[in-house]
Amino acid sequence: MTTKIQVVFYSMYGHIYEMAEAVAAGAREVADTDVALYQVAELVPDDILEKSGAKAARAPFAHIPVIAAEQLKDADAVIFGTPTRFGNMCAQMRNFLDQTGGLWMSGGLVGKVGSVFTSTATQHGGQETTITSFHSTLLHQGMVIVGVPYSEQGLLNMDEITGGTPYGASTLTKADGSRRPSANELAIARFQGRHVAEIAKKLAAK
């Protein structure tokens, strides 16, 4: 039986997209998984995206399809990626989740695995609050939350500035967005994808 994994993200400048590809690659390492990447719909007007440089930064992932809320019910596991906005998920992700009322009413996501990864500009800019506050929505939906256990040794790395939390993978972007996900952060992201896929596979087999 194939385990269906969705990686659902929003990214304005591509950091979360890079992490999403690493998460998806990790999930693909598990046999018999079908892994699909989706982005959530944009809310920022086009001219503002153009002025901020976000439009150009997003060209590499413009081909990733925009997901409709109803599609979530096709997955065994959903791994969500969101940049932080003031220590919370971004509005685009919140807007997407707020369209899952029908799934909430029908119990469409109950028992599926849910997992979250994030990015911040600064080292202490709210990675953990972004992920754990996201978890409330997943719990209301009846999802089974999976993070990143310390068996992923990258979480213990103190030799460099790095993201990575037991709640989910993370990256640091710098205020000007010039820092890209590091090897350690991408390894943790791959671990998260693989770990979620392994657990989803076990749950789906029951």
Ligand SMILES: Cc1cc2nc3c(=O)[nH]c(=O)nc-3n(C[C@H](O)[C@H](O)[C@H](O)COP(=O)(O)O)c2cc1C
């Ligand atoms: C409105 C707004 C609020 C933000 N709030 C925070 C914050 O609280 N802490 C922080 O470290 N970075 C903050 N950032 C920076 C973003 O998290 C950063 O640009 C993002 O993680 C980059 O990921 P992306 O390239 O995938 O969009 C904020 C950015 C914006 C536009």
